[in-house]
Amino acid sequence: MKKKTKVICSLLLAAAVFVLLYIVDINNTGNSMLATVLQLGAIYALVAVSMNLLNGFTGLFSLGQAGFMALGAYTFGILTIPVESRGMVYYLYGINDVLANAALPVPLAMIVAGLVAAFFALLIGAPVLRLKSDYFAIATLGFSEIVRILIGSSPLNTVTNGSLGLKMIPGFSSFFTPFLISGFCILVIVLLLRSSYGRSFKAIREDEIAAEAMGINLSKHKQMAFIISSFFAGIGGALLAMFLGAVTPTTFPVKLTYDILLIVVIGGIGSVTGSVIASFLVVACKEWWFRFLDQSMYIGAFHVPLLKSGFRMVVFSLVLMIVVLFFRRGIMGDREFSWDGIAAFFRRLFRRNRPALSGADLPAGDERNGGDGHE
Amino acid sequence: MSLTAFLQYCLTGISIGGIYALIAIGYTMVYGILRLINFAHGDIFMMAAYFMIFAMTDFFLPWQVSVVIVIVATIVLGVVIEWLAYRPLRSAPRMSIMISAIGVSYLLQNLATYLFSALPKGYPEIPFLKQIIHLGNVSTSLVTFITPILTIGLVAALMFIINHTKVGMAMRAVSRDFETAQLMGIKINRVISFTFVIGCFLAAIGSVLYFTPRATVNPLSGALPGIKCFVAAVFGGIGSIPGAVVGGFLIGISETFIKAFGYSEFSDAFTFVLLILILLIRPSGLFGEKQTEKV
Amino acid sequence: MSKTVLAINDVTMQFGGVVAVNDLSMHIDEGEIVALIGPNGAGKTTAFNVITGVYQPTNGEVILDGKTIAAGHPTGKIKKIYAGGHNGEYTKSVKNTPDKITKLGIARTFQNIRLFKNLTVLENVLIAKHMRMKANLFTDTFMLSHKEEKRMREDSLELLRIVDLYDVRGEIASSLPYGKQRHLEIARALATEPKLLLLDEPAAGMNPQETDELTAFIKRIRDDFKLTVFMIEHHMNLVMDISDRIYVIDFGKQIAEGTPAEIQNDRRVIDAYLGVAEDE
Numbered sequence: 001m002k003k004k005t006k007v008i009c010s011l012l013l014a015a016a017v018f019v020l021l022y023i024v025d026i027n028n029t030g031n032s033m034l035a036t037v038l039q040l041g042a043i044y045a046l047v048a049v050s051m052n053l054l055n056g057f058t059g060l061f062s063l064g065q066a067g068f069m070a071l072g073a074y075t076f077g078i079l080t081i082p083v084e085s086r087g088m089v090y091y092l093y094g095i096n097d098v099l100a101n102a103a104l105p106v107p108l109a110m111i112v113a114g115l116v117a118a119f120f121a122l123l124i125g126a127p128v129l130r131l132k133s134d135y136f137a138i139a140t141l142g143f144s145e146i147v148r149i150l151i152g153s154s155p156l157n158t159v160t161n162g163s164l165g166l167k168m169i170p171g172f173s174s175f176f177t178p179f180l181i182s183g184f185c186i187l188v189i190v191l192l193l194r195s196s197y198g199r200s201f202k203a204i205r206e207d208e209i210a211a212e213a214m215g216i217n218l219s220k221h222k223q224m225a226f227i228i229s230s231f232f233a234g235i236g237g238a239l240l241a242m243f244l245g246a247v248t249p250t251t252f253p254v255k256l257t258y259d260i261l262l263i264v265v266i267g268g269i270g271s272v273t274g275s276v277i278a279s280f281l282v283v284a285c286k287e288w289w290f291r292f293l294d295q296s297m298y299i300g301a302f303h304v305p306l307l308k309s310g311f312r313m314v315v316f317s318l319v320l321m322i323v324v325l326f327f328r329r330g331i332m333g334d335r336e337f338s339w340d341g342i343a344a345f346f347r348r349l350f351r352r353n354r355p356a357l358s359g360a361d362l363p364a365g366d367e368r369n370g371g372d373g374h375e
Numbered sequence: 376m377s378l379t380a381f382l383q384y385c386l387t388g389i390s391i392g393g394i395y396a397l398i399a400i401g402y403t404m405v406y407g408i409l410r411l412i413n414f415a416h417g418d419i420f421m422m423a424a425y426f427m428i429f430a431m432t433d434f435f436l437p438w439q440v441s442v443v444i445v446i447v448a449t450i451v452l453g454v455v456i457e458w459l460a461y462r463p464l465r466s467a468p469r470m471s472i473m474i475s476a477i478g479v480s481y482l483l484q485n486l487a488t489y490l491f492s493a494l495p496k497g498y499p500e501i502p503f504l505k506q507i508i509h510l511g512n513v514s515t516s517l518v519t520f521i522t523p524i525l526t527i528g529l530v531a532a533l534m535f536i537i538n539h540t541k542v543g544m545a546m547r548a549v550s551r552d553f554e555t556a557q558l559m560g561i562k563i564n565r566v567i568s569f570t571f572v573i574g575c576f577l578a579a580i581g582s583v584l585y586f587t588p589r590a591t592v593n594p595l596s597g598a599l600p601g602i603k604c605f606v607a608a609v610f611g612g613i614g615s616i617p618g619a620v621v622g623g624f625l626i627g628i629s630e631t632f633i634k635a636f637g638y639s640e641f642s643d644a645f646t647f648v649l650l651i652l653i654l655l656i657r658p659s660g661l662f663g664e665k666q667t668e669k670v
Numbered sequence: 671m672s673k674t675v676l677a678i679n680d681v682t683m684q685f686g687g688v689v690a691v692n693d694l695s696m697h698i699d700e701g702e703i704v705a706l707i708g709p710n711g712a713g714k715t716t717a718f719n720v721i722t723g724v725y726q727p728t729n730g731e732v733i734l735d736g737k738t739i740a741a742g743h744p745t746g747k748i749k750k751i752y753a754g755g756h757n758g759e760y761t762k763s764v765k766n767t768p769d770k771i772t773k774l775g776i777a778r779t780f781q782n783i784r785l786f787k788n789l790t791v792l793e794n795v796l797i798a799k800h801m802r803m804k805a806n807l808f809t810d811t812f813m814l815s816h817k818e819e820k821r822m823r824e825d826s827l828e829l830l831r832i833v834d835l836y837d838v839r840g841e842i843a844s845s846l847p848y849g850k851q852r853h854l855e856i857a858r859a860l861a862t863e864p865k866l867l868l869l870d871e872p873a874a875g876m877n878p879q880e881t882d883e884l885t886a887f888i889k890r891i892r893d894d895f896k897l898t899v900f901m902i903e904h905h906m907n908l909v910m911d912i913s914d915r916i917y918v919i920d921f922g923k924q925i926a927e928g929t930p931a932e933i934q935n936d937r938r939v940i941d942a943y944l945g946v947a948e949d950e
Contacts, residue, residue, distance in 0.1 A: 055470070061470055061473065124651075127651075127655045128651070128654075128655075130655075131654055131658060132658075133469060133470070134410075134411075134412050134469065134473060135609075135654055135658060137412070137473065138412060138605065138609070138650065138654075139650065139651050139654050141602070142602075142606075142647035142648075142650045142651055143647070143651065145602070145643070145644070145647050146644050146647045146648060146651075149640070149641070149643055149644040149647075150644060152640075153640050153641065153644075154640060188811065191811050191812065191813065192807075192811040195807075195810040195811050195813075195819075196796065196799075196800045196803055196805070196810055196819065196822070197800075197807050197810055197811065199789075199793055199796055199797050199800065200797060200800045202786070202789060202793075202797075203786050203789070203797040203800075206785075206786035206787055206788060206789060207784050207785075207786060207787075209724075209768075209780075209784060210780065210784035210785070210786065211786075211797070212767065212768040212769050212772075213722065213768050213769075213772060213777075213778055213780075213784075214769075214772060214777075214797055214798040214800075214801065214858065214859075214861075214862060215769045215772035215773050215798070215800070215801030215802075215862050216769055216797070216800060216801060217767070217769045217770075218767075218769065224807060254598070255481075255484075258477055258480075258481055261474065261477065262478070262481070265474055269470070308489070309489075309492070310485065310488045310489030310490075310492070310493075311489055313485035313488065313489065314482070314485050314486055314489045316485070317478065317481050317482035317485045317486070318482065320478050320481065320482075321460065321475070321478045321479070321482060324460075324471070324474055324475045324478050325459075325460065325463055325464070325475065328467065328471055334788070
């Protein structure tokens, strides 16, 4: 496929997505489930991709995502709650004098949110990244819980408002905001993964010892991946804070990390496309399509068994276990969406419909040759 | 702090430490053999509490019978989990089996919420264990008093099994070298199942001892003790049973004293700080062996 | 007399009570192909690991082009049980991680092939070029340094052409036949632009024909890339055919050094390989 064709296809796709979102937006009467699911899906997509950057591409099994999201969300909240409403939010404990008038516009606050998360990643990264796989996982999980506990603890009452949490965080100015921010951040991550640094991350995933022997500074590159991932998790946290309007320490339990991990697993560990698709699917199932499982239902006089509050999550966990056990590659495995892939898919489909004339005209690796992008 | 109060706290700390030790052994044994952090272990411990409610509250069985039922049911649950969720992934990458363990934990929590609702349920009273005894100035319930004794007894029995029986020898062999043990004709799957049997047995007993003084259970009650006990196992050196016991007691005692000094909101954070510190200073733990990768 | 590229002086590597490399001294001159041979477990790979920074020597030093890249002397627990020679002569302690050593100009291959299995042949080579890249994370991500990236690709493709892997550049590394994987590992090492190439049993598992090809290949890259080659090998035909000099070690100690002809007739070498009669 020619580069020009690909660009045109991509532009068309972007336009189609925009039009679809626009249609959803104008039909949104305020509490459309579809609109909610799409927004939340976009936020989860960013966090899932940021987690995939570590778990899928660098081979570092991190379970700290919720902690970094909490850091981002709280930083964002503290900086953007309108100064005049702060007295109301902090009615019980009062607000720290330094913070009382510290306010930033939303875009800046969002970047600061990412930077704060990244800063903490820098702090704990150097020591924690020395640990081997599962120890690293448990250490990041521990970090995430420490963050959550400290945020809710009394000495920080005048900063984080303790267990009451933050309220009146400004929401999205337009329906499109989360899609634009999340889309832009994911694009940056994709560009990073396609750069030489991204390749080095993959090398570390494949074989640390060989990567080091090829001159890749392990600690530096792992640190980079960890900080970048945390930066975007922080931004994801800020987006979630905007979406929810209020956050408390209980918004960011370990379970949130697990939810995101599940998205990554279902989408395919090592596939950005997979994470994005899976975020929308998982959010839609959890918040919308599977909702009916939580209500008891009658078909005629027949009472459908099992359906009651909580069944949705059980079904969801079972789906997850089935994916983990039987479809370990998830939706996308480690493949990515590409126009070449789509084209190849249609070509195959086309060929199948029209039986091959002879064995000779079967593709002799025409997909593979596209591998170095120079054709 | 008066001496009486100090002794009181010591006893409480040792008691909760004993329970942590029992659960930590489950983590350390599974990790020693499968190199898997069994994230579901804390939730198995939580399920054991619900089994007790079932037996005593719903079926009005006497507590002696109920305890036996709880132990059997917990063991069955653990072995079935191993069989369904871990065994098919034996040759899969480490990350997959860890994800599977997280998935099981997620499933058990959601299942418990579905079956028993998210609201706390009353844990049945066992009057025998709740009776108050007096040791000098210190008065305490019997359960607090017998927990450490029971723990030590069980650990001694376990050490005997591991060091002096055939299945124990097989377990040691498997934890040393999975593949070689298999080549020597050890039935790996049977050894692993046995490990889960022991782990779940101890978790069931731990559950009875833990929830008796606490009175309520909810679907998330297992998560935090679970992680704490994992920390205990890491502290002692994962794979080492004496290590897990020492770690369990240490965490139990320090946690109690942190609460005693009025910092209870930080008692959980302390566990995690301890975890990160150990991992940084001595990743192999107190009694663990250092592992190096061969180039 | 050509210049010495790598000098290993009195290196001892001791793990607890086990002395894997004992008081070893070697030097490798520019343009040479030197082989390191010895029975299994003689400490050959350990010697490589000391040179490439995987281990810091317990005692002694490693010098590359006049610069000390690794040095050590017994300290701490090892001090009491130190069993090697030249105790107390070295006082410096120099530790470089493997990536730094690679950057200084020593590249290596591994005894059991360690390719980036799920990446393509081209990506394997590109990764080795990463270290010499000037672009930073930011410029690289936002494609502000696409010229450099392009040059990297061209260089890598050129390299693949030289080593006859150009046709399979888009294949996943693990899908290559065994012999090609060995070639790719060498190509990847070459991409780091080394002065000295360490090959750890490059012919392991190869049939005679593949071994012959490899012999020609090593000679060719030595000339094309103006390399110095230091290799561990068990295939004696290959070793005798290709080496300028040979070091023989056993139980971590050097037992002989010389040209292939000298080594073939060395009594100690024959004893080490075939065993010595007990009644001697």
